[in-house]
Each structure stands twice: as C-alpha cells, then as structure tokens.
Amino acid sequence: MVAKNNNVVELEKVVVRFAGDSGDGMQLTGSLFSDAAALAGNDFMTFPDYPSEIRAPQGTVAGVSGFQIHFGHADINTTGDLADVLIAMNPAPLKKNLIWVKGGGTIIVDTDTFTDKALVKAGYESNPLTDDSLKDYNLIQAPISKMTKDGAAELGLDNKMVLKSRNMFALGIMFFIFNRDLKSADEYFEVKFKKNPLVVKSNKLVLRAGYNYADTIEALNRVTYTVEAANLKKGTYRNITGNIATAWGLLAAAERSGRPMYLGSYPITPATEILQEITKHKSLGAKVLQAEDEIAGIVSSIGASFAGAFAVTTTSGPGLSLKSEAMGLAVMTELPIVIVDVQRGGPSTGLPTKSEQSDLFQALFGRNGEAPLIVIAASTSSDCFFYAYEAARLAMEHMTPVILLTDGYLANGSEVFLIPKVGDLKSITPPLVEANDADYQPYRRNSEKLNRSWAIPGTEGLRHRIGGLEKEDGIGNVSHDPMNHQIMSEYRAEKVERVANYIPEQEIMGEDTGDLLVVSWGGTYGVMFEAVKKLQGEGKKISLAHFHYINPLPKNTEDVLKGFKKIIVPELNMGQFILYLRMKFPQFNYKRYNKIQGLPFMEKELGDKFNQLLEEK
Amino acid sequence: MSNDTLDVINVPKLSKLDFVSDQMVKWCPGCGDHAILSSFQKVLPDLGFKKEDIVVVSGIGCSSRFPYYVKTYGFHGIHGRAAALSSGIKIANPDLHVWMVTGDGDSLAIGGNHFIHALRRNLDINIMLINNRIYGLTKGQYSPTTPTGKVTKTSPQGTIEHPFNVGELAIGAQGTFFARAVDTNPKMMTRIMYEAAKHKGTSLIEFLQNCVIFYNKAHGLITARETKYDNQILLEHGKPMIFGKEKDKGIVLKGTQLEVVKIGENGVTEDDLLIHNEKSEDTGIHLMLAKMQPPEFPAALGVIRSVIHSTYEDTLHEIIENERESNPIKTVDDLLNSGKTWEI
Numbered sequence: 001m002v003a004k005n006n007n008v009v010e011l012e013k014v015v016v017r018f019a020g021d022s023g024d025g026m027q028l029t030g031s032l033f034s035d036a037a038a039l040a041g042n043d044f045m046t047f048p049d050y051p052s053e054i055r056a057p058q059g060t061v062a063g064v065s066g067f068q069i070h071f072g073h074a075d076i077n078t079t080g081d082l083a084d085v086l087i088a089m090n091p092a093p094l095k096k097n098l099i100w101v102k103g104g105g106t107i108i109v110d111t112d113t114f115t116d117k118a119l120v121k122a123g124y125e126s127n128p129l130t131d132d133s134l135k136d137y138n139l140i141q142a143p144i145s146k147m148t149k150d151g152a153a154e155l156g157l158d159n160k161m162v163l164k165s166r167n168m169f170a171l172g173i174m175f176f177i178f179n180r181d182l183k184s185a186d187e188y189f190e191v192k193f194k195k196n197p198l199v200v201k202s203n204k205l206v207l208r209a210g211y212n213y214a215d216t217i218e219a220l221n222r223v224t225y226t227v228e229a230a231n232l233k234k235g236t237y238r239n240i241t242g243n244i245a246t247a248w249g250l251l252a253a254a255e256r257s258g259r260p261m262y263l264g265s266y267p268i269t270p271a272t273e274i275l276q277e278i279t280k281h282k283s284l285g286a287k288v289l290q291a292e293d294e295i296a297g298i299v300s301s302i303g304a305s306f307a308g309a310f311a312v313t314t315t316s317g318p319g320l321s322l323k324s325e326a327m328g329l330a331v332m333t334e335l336p337i338v339i340v341d342v343q344r345g346g347p348s349t350g351l352p353t354k355s356e357q358s359d360l361f362q363a364l365f366g367r368n369g370e371a372p373l374i375v376i377a378a379s380t381s382s383d384c385f386f387y388a389y390e391a392a393r394l395a396m397e398h399m400t401p402v403i404l405l406t407d408g409y410l411a412n413g414s415e416v417f418l419i420p421k422v423g424d425l426k427s428i429t430p431p432l433v434e435a436n437d438a439d440y441q442p443y444r445r446n447s448e449k450l451n452r453s454w455a456i457p458g459t460e461g462l463r464h465r466i467g468g469l470e471k472e473d474g475i476g477n478v479s480h481d482p483m484n485h486q487i488m489s490e491y492r493a494e495k496v497e498r499v500a501n502y503i504p505e506q507e508i509m510g511e512d513t514g515d516l517l518v519v520s521w522g523g524t525y526g527v528m529f530e531a532v533k534k535l536q537g538e539g540k541k542i543s544l545a546h547f548h549y550i551n552p553l554p555k556n557t558e559d560v561l562k563g564f565k566k567i568i569v570p571e572l573n574m575g576q577f578i579l580y581l582r583m584k585f586p587q588f589n590y591k592r593y594n595k596i597q598g599l600p601f602m603e604k605e606l607g608d609k610f611n612q613l614l615e616e617k
Numbered sequence: 618m619s620n621d622t623l624d625v626i627n628v629p630k631l632s633k634l635d636f637v638s639d640q641m642v643k644w645c646p647g648c649g650d651h652a653i654l655s656s657f658q659k660v661l662p663d664l665g666f667k668k669e670d671i672v673v674v675s676g677i678g679c680s681s682r683f684p685y686y687v688k689t690y691g692f693h694g695i696h697g698r699a700a701a702l703s704s705g706i707k708i709a710n711p712d713l714h715v716w717m718v719t720g721d722g723d724s725l726a727i728g729g730n731h732f733i734h735a736l737r738r739n740l741d742i743n744i745m746l747i748n749n750r751i752y753g754l755t756k757g758q759y760s761p762t763t764p765t766g767k768v769t770k771t772s773p774q775g776t777i778e779h780p781f782n783v784g785e786l787a788i789g790a791q792g793t794f795f796a797r798a799v800d801t802n803p804k805m806m807t808r809i810m811y812e813a814a815k816h817k818g819t820s821l822i823e824f825l826q827n828c829v830i831f832y833n834k835a836h837g838l839i840t841a842r843e844t845k846y847d848n849q850i851l852l853e854h855g856k857p858m859i860f861g862k863e864k865d866k867g868i869v870l871k872g873t874q875l876e877v878v879k880i881g882e883n884g885v886t887e888d889d890l891l892i893h894n895e896k897s898e899d900t901g902i903h904l905m906l907a908k909m910q911p912p913e914f915p916a917a918l919g920v921i922r923s924v925i926h927s928t929y930e931d932t933l934h935e936i937i938e939n940e941r942e943s944n945p946i947k948t949v950d951d952l953l954n955s956g957k958t959w960e961i
Binding site: 035038039041229232233234235236237238239248251252255260262264281282283284285287289291292293295296299300301302303304305306307308309311325326328329333419420421422423456457458459460461462463464465466467468469477478 | 668670694703704706734937947950953954957959
C-alpha cells in the first residue's frame with residue numbers, strides 16, 4: 001500500500017466480494033463493478049458463486065448469491081483467495097461469506113436487514129453487528145435500505161420498486177471507495193431501461209446516493225483507494241466467461257475450416273450456456289439441435305460430421321458418461337467431432353455448480369475397447385476460446401474425436417480478453433476428398449498423420465459405407481479378420497500418438513532445472529502461476545509446467561520432468577493426472593496434492609505446500 | 618419436392634443393379650429382410666434421386682445390416698441410435714435423402730427415446746421399421762412388440778409385458794406419416810416405399826416381417842395365403858374400407874368404435890363403409906385403424922396416416938436465412954467485437 005496523499009491510497013490488487021440473496025442482483029452489481037474496472041484499464045478476473053437452486057429460500061444461507069472480482073494494476077491470474085472488501089446485503093450472506101474475508105478487511109452491511117427474524121433465518125444466535133464478533137474487521141454499518149428509499153424519494157415510486165435498486169446503493173459506495181467513474185453504470189441503466197426513463201432516473205439517483213453517503217461517513221476515515229491501469233498489451237479488449245469463449249472458439253473454427261457448424265447438445269449445468277450461446281448465432285450458419293438426451297446429442301453430431309459438418313457436443317461429467325458408447329463409434333468411424341466436458345463435482349449428480357478436475361480418467365479411458373482419442377484442457381476463462389479452436393483443428397485435421405476439458409470455475413468465471421482476429425488463428429484444413437477420386441477408399445490413410453479422408457455424402461463417385469463394426473484396412477469393408485483387427489487397433493492408437501508432432505512442446509515457467517517442479521493441468525493455471533511466481537521471487541528453485549495437451553502429451557514431456565529433484569502434481573481430484581504420469585513416465589517420483597471440496601486452490605495453501613516440499617530434505 | 622410428385626432430377630435412369638453393393642447378404646435363408654431389401658433396391662431408381670444423395674442409416678440388429686447391402690452412402694450405427702444419426706445427417710445436409718432401417722428392438726426398446734423425438738420433430742427422413750416381434754441377432758429374446766404370454770428365451774413362462782403397437786406409438790408421438798406393409802408382398806412394399814419417399818416429413822413404414830428362426834409365423838394370420846384375405850385390409854385414400862377374398866367385408870364406424878360388417882347382410886351396403894382419409898388431421902380413426910388386430914379385425918396395411926406439418930429442417934433453414942439477413946453479426950470477427958469492448 002502506497003499513500004499517494006492524505007486520503008488516496010494506491011493498491012496493486014484488490015479482491016471485492018458482493019453477496020446477497022439470490023434475488024438481490026449481486027451478479028449484476030458485480031458485472032457493473034467489473035465494467036468500471038475495465039474502463040479504468042485494470043486487469044481483472046471474476047467468479048460468480050450462486051446456489052444450485054434457482055430461488056432458494058430468501059434469507060437463508062442456502063440462498064446466498066455471490067460475485068467476486070479480483071482486479072489490479074498488476075497482472076491478474078486468479079479470482080483471488082480472500083476478499084479485501086465484502087458487501088453483505090443481508091445477514092445470511094455475511095454468515096456464509098465471512099470465512100472468505102481477509103483479517104482486517106472491510107465489511108459493508110445493510111443494517112436495515114439485520115432484524116431479529118432475519119438473524120434467526122440466517123442461523124445467527126446473536127447479532128454479529130453488536131456482539132463484537134466482527135471486531136477484527138473494518139465494519140461499515142450502512143442503513144442501505146432506508147437510504148435507498150430516501151435517495152429516490154423525489155420520484156414518488158413505490159418502496160418495493162425502489163428497494164430493488166438497493167444493490168445500486170452498495171455499488172455507489174464501492175465506486176466512491178475505489179474512485180470509479182459512474183459513467184459505465186449510467187450507460188447500462190440507459191440502455192437496459194430505455195423504455196422506462198423513471199427507472200433509469202431512480203437507479204442513477206440511488207447510485208449517487210450510495211456514492212455521496214460513502215463520501216460523508218466517517219467509517220472510512222476519508223480514505224479512498226485507486227487501482228491504476230494495468231500494463232496490458234495494446235489492443236481491443238472485452239470481458240469473457242469460459243463458456244462464451246468456448247462457444248466462440250468453436251464458431252471461429254467452423255468459419256475458418258469452411259465446414260458449417262453443427263451442435264447437438266442436451267442442457268446440463270455448468271455447460272448449458274455454450275448451447276445457449278451457439279444457438280444465438282444462426283446468422284453465422286450454426287445449426288443447433290437441442291437433443292432429447294445426451295446420447296442423441298453426440299450421435300446426431302456424429303451423423304452431422306459424416307454429412308460434412310464441423311460437429312460438436314457439449315456436456316458435463318454425467319453427460320460424458322452417457323456419451324461413452326458413441327465416442328467409441330466416433331473413434332471407430334474416424335470422424336471428427338469435438339466433445340466439450342465442462343467438469344463439475346462428481347460422481348453421479350455430485351456438486352453440479354461446483355468445480356472439479358475429476359473427469360480426466362473418464363475422458364482418457366471411459367470407453368469400451370481400445371478407443372484412444374485426443375484430450376486437451378483449457379486453463380483460463382479466455383483461453384477456452386483458443387483451446388476450443390484447437391480441439392476443432394485437431395479433430396478435423398486428424399479425423400478423430402477430441403475431448404476438450406474445461407470446468408465450472410473457468411466456465412462461469414470471467415476475465416479480460418484481448419480480442420483476436422480470426423484470420424490470425426492457425427488455418428484448419430480438413431482432408432476432404434474430391435468428387436470421383438478413383439483412388440478413394442474409406443480407410444486409406446494419410447502416410448504422415450495416419451488419418452483417413454472425409455468423403456462427404458452428396459459427392460459424386462465416393463459412395464461408401466462405414467459403421468461401428470471393425471473395418472478392413474484400406475477398403476473399409478466389415479472385417480473380423482484377426483490380424484486386421486490388430487493392424488487397425490494399432491493404426492487408431494498411432495494416429496492419436498502422432499498428433500504430438502502437430503502440437504506445441506510443453507513450456508516451463510521458470511528454469512528448466514531446479515528443486516521442485518509443479519505439474520498441473522486445466523483450470524488451476526492461474527493460481528499455480530501466482531504461487532510459483534511468488535516463490536521464484538523469493539529465490540526458490542521452483543518451476544511450473546502447466547499442461548494443456550493431455551493425450552497425447554507433448555513430445556518433450558519426459559525432458560521437462562527430468563530436470564527437477566522433486567515433482568508435485570496438485571489437482572482438484574483424488575490424483576488422476578499424477579497416475580497418468582506415473583503410467584507414462586514411471587521413472588520419476590511424483591508427490592500428490594489433492595483438494596476435493598468443490599473449491600479452487602488458494603494461492604496460500606499451494607505456497608505453503610510447495611515451501612514444505614522445498615524445505616524437506 | 619412438391620407434396621404429390623417427386624421432383625425428378627435430370628439424371629440417367631438407374632436400375633436396381635446400381636444399388637446392389639458387392640457385399641454378400643448374410644441374413645438367414647427365408648428371412649423377410651431379403652424381400653424388403655430387394656423392394657428397396659427396386660424402388661430407388663424410380664425415385665429419380667441422384668445415387669450419391671441417398672444415405673442409408675441403421676442401428677443394431679439383423680435389419681441394421683441393411684446399409685452394407687445398398688450401394689449408396691451408408692452408416693451402420695450403434696444400438697438404438699439410428700434416429701439420432703439420421704437426424705444429424707439430415708439437419709447438416711437437408712439435400713440428402715435419408716433412409717433409416719431399424720427393428721422393433723432397435724427403435725422401440727433401446728432407441729425408443731430417439732425414435733419418438735424424431736417423429737415429433739418431423740425431419741424429412743424415411744424410417745423403415747422391420748417388426749418381427751422378437752430379438753433375432755441375440756437369438757430369441759422377447760421384444761417390445763412380442764405378444765403378452767409368448768414364451769421366448771427370456772420369458773420361459775411367457776412374457777408379462779404389454780406390447781407396443783407401432784402405429785399407435787408413432788401417431789401418439791406426432792408422426793405425420795405411418796404406413797404398414799407385409800414382407801410377403803413386394804409390390805405393396807415398393808408402392809409404400811414410394812409413398813414414404815414422397816411424403817415431406819418423417820415417414821414411418823412398419824414392415825410385418827417374419828423371422829423364420831426365432832418367431833416363425835409371428836404375423837402368420839395376416840400373411841398366410843389361406844388366412845390373409847380375412848386378416849388384412851389394404852387401405853387406399855378416398856376408397857371404402859373393403860376386404861375379404863370375395864371383397865364382401867368392410868369396416869364401419871359404429872358409435873365410437875370400428876366394426877367389421879359383411880356387405881349385403883343386415884342391409885349393409887358399400888355406402889355404409891368408412892372411406893379412408895389418410896390426410897385427416899384428427900388422429901382418432903387413424904389410431905383405431907392402426908390398432909386393428911386379427912382375429913377380430915383385419916390388420917390395416919397401406920398408408921394409414923399422411924398429413925403435412927412443417928419440417929424441422931425447413932423451418933431451421935428459414936430461421937437461418939432470416940438471421941443472415943437481419944443480424945448485424947455476419948462473421949466471427951463481428952461477434953468477437955460485439956457488445957462491450959474497450960481499447961488499451
């Protein structure tokens with residue numbers, strides 16, 4: 001913290017958490033606060049934390065909806081461990097979120113909501129505002145409800161309606177504390193409530209009432225904060241969630257490959273948004289079937305792929321289980337499809353709204369027979385765009401199903417995204433067969449990649465039959481010949497192995513040798529990066545290898561692993577990637593570190609663990 | 618394609634041989650599938666489609682070997698999923714003529730869900746459901762159409778389940794075209810296949826097929842030379858419902874139920890008989906006809922229902938075209954730069 005003058009303190013990074021009942025508009029408040037951070041040129045990441053019930057009982061801990069934003073002048077790679085500021089609109093959100101507030105952090109509450117009844121509902125035995133339990137925090141007790149009503153009183157609207165904008169009063173307080181421009185919120189009201197000027201006015205008034213209130217109260221000791229613009233690369237930016245980035249990456253791949261987009265999907269948390277997003281973009285030619293079930297989602301995609309579309313199915317863990325048999329069909333028919341698995345807590349229905357990395361084994365091995373396919377994983381909300389695109393490229397150029405793993409944390413979280421140009425992305429060139437190609441055979445293979453070709457129905461002179469039965473090498477007739485099955489099984493495996501020649505080598509963040517290598521994959525990238533960077537800054541010989549390509553692994557994986565005295569593999573599961581690495585490279589000694597609570601890793605817990613390993617002899 | 622005639626593309630007239638693949642047909646001798654295959658290969662040239670525009674799709678089961686024997690594009694899928702495969706193919710490329718071949722196990726048991734939803738969506742695909750009332754490929758277990766009480770390998774004391782009636786299920790699932798044919802009558806089969814091809818929307822043909830090995834004569838009353846006249850009625854649109862060797866029996870509507878009458882008895886004349894209207898939106902009579910079973914009634918053959926509803930792919934196409942016109946987002950670059958963005 002650097003004091004700029006008497007009352008403005010400059011901060012590197014701040015974590016703010018908005019929490020209320022699920023009807024309190026916390027997601028909107030958070031996103032308007034994010035817009036202001038964007039306007040100020042900050043880097044930021046956000047994460048919503050909402051209940052799995054649509055409208056859980058009001059005032060209970062189960063019904064609390066939260067939104068966390070981590071923003072800064074510095075590079076932001078996580079959504080933040082603990083909050084510097086918590087806004088709790090009611091007692092229940094305070095009860096639920098207090099554990100996520102830093103010691104000494106600021107808590108802003110709406111005192112009007114701390115009635116005896118509400119306290120009981122939230123499960124409080126005594127009033128936390130008066131029982132001294134919050135003495136270690138900077139508690140700001142604001143009568144938000146009353147002042148919201150007062151703030152818009154001149155408009156003569158009914159109280160119930162005005163109270164709906166209570167969240168804007170809280171936002172006003174935050175805008176003052178962080179010296180934010182009110183412009184972005186004003187613009188939002190003007191667009192959103194275009195048809196109702198009175199509502200625009202009331203929201204603007206309430207926002208300002210909050211702002212002015214913060215300016216006058218003494219609780220803040222007249223200190224405010226600024227977070228200067230981050231040092232981001234020049235360009236056009238936007239805020240993007242992992243699910244939207246995934247949807248757009250897929251659409252970009254369709255456009256770039258010249259193959260029309262087909263999506264067959266069944267709604268499932270937390271993947272549904274991809275389906276909803278793609279179906280909006282029919283102007284780009286996307287065809288979407290909301291299938292009758294998960295199986296129809298993937299099987300119709302296989303049909304569409306056979307018919308020449310770039311075909312995708314999106315799902316989460318339980319849905320991936322249902323698609324297993326059909327994935328085998330895609331392996332056997334060697335047709336390109338992308339299967340997006342937005343992982344959530346399992347097994348079974350598990351924790352639908354919480355994140356986990358526990359579908360890795362299912363993705364790698366969850367099929368009958370020898371059924372290898374490509375598995376890749378996105379690592380941040382915005383790089384879901386690039387890995388969705390990459391999944392499509394590999395599927396279409398290598399004629400194979402590809403599983404793209406993301407997770408609930410990436411899917412719903414958002415971050416700043418430097419907008420790419422589609423023309424700058426790698427080209428995608430599917431192996432299409434020309435009409436009347438006299439040499440065409442359904443299972444003739446490319447000598448380098450070992451893929452078969454894509455002969456699309458409707459093309460003259462290429463009529464052929466494929467299916468789930470084993471096919472004769474080359475000509476593709478049904479074959480039960482023993483040696484043929486051996487050959488074809490080896491081809492299918494080798495085809496996927498050779499993809500390693502067409503993907504980047506594994507990068508190391510830090511030195512190539514050292515005392516400890518952190519090996520991670522998928523959605524934990526940001527927090528691994530922060531934890532490792534911090535220790536590197538302290539002079540520790542620690543490096544990070546974060547994997548995006550799981551099957552096949554990058555060609556230099558063994559070289560990456562061999563340069564370190566110790567290797568630790570932290571995962572949000574019971575240890576799946578570690579077992580995979582032990583299988584592939586048994587010569588190394590890996591240490592596991594697993595968390596399975598439906599929560600992301602915290603930078604601190606990782607740092608502690610890494611330090612412990614570094615110190616152990 | 619108009620509703621009444623096939624849009625014959627200017628292609629050289631093909632023959633049955635153009636659609637016979639080089640694969641050996643591996644069904645049992647005497648299996649009804651041979652006749653269905655032959656009728657199909659025979660009707661294809663008459664449809665006037667380009668041969669590369671035809672796709673034959675199947676699931677799993679004896680009947681699902683079909684695609685290997687037809688020299689078109691073909692896809693032999695997995696158990697129960699032929700309807701989902703066909704849907705994806707048709708949506709991706711509506712210019713293709715998709716023929717799906719399936720059985721009573723494939724489409725009514727393991728694939729029941731896809732089957733009913735395909736009918737409901739009314740994609741312009743043709744479903745040939747070959748119903749032998751038994752599982753053949755797995756050697757003789759009961760199917761969803763096996764009559765109650767029938768002894769099979771998995772019902773040694775007789776089945777205790779109630780069978781589906783294919784027509785009733787299909788019409789209930791919003792099916793727009795339902796026809797029935799017997800595997801013993803190639804002429805009837807080709808005629809109905811032709812009608813199905815003509816129908817714009819999902820057309821379902823139920824073939825009453827005989828499995829000589831595991832359920833011989835499952836449809837014996839309907840198909841046997843000596844009993845068929847009294848136990849089948851070939852429906853024709855706009856014509857009275859007459860059957861019997863002497864053409865002396867008919868179907869009338871009495872109250873809310875169908876009844877078999879003899880022309881000339883009790884003052885019944887041909888004018889009293891029901892006139893078949895396959896185009897009736899109301900499903901009432903169609904359902905009653907689909908459910909008729911020997912020995913009380915003759916089984917209804919021919920086109921029982923053929924109504925025009927919008928097809929999934931045409932409506933989707935319209936929406937896409939409208940969006941292409943009206944939506945300002947024309948490329949993915951437009952999309953990436955849409956909404957709230959800022960410059961650094």
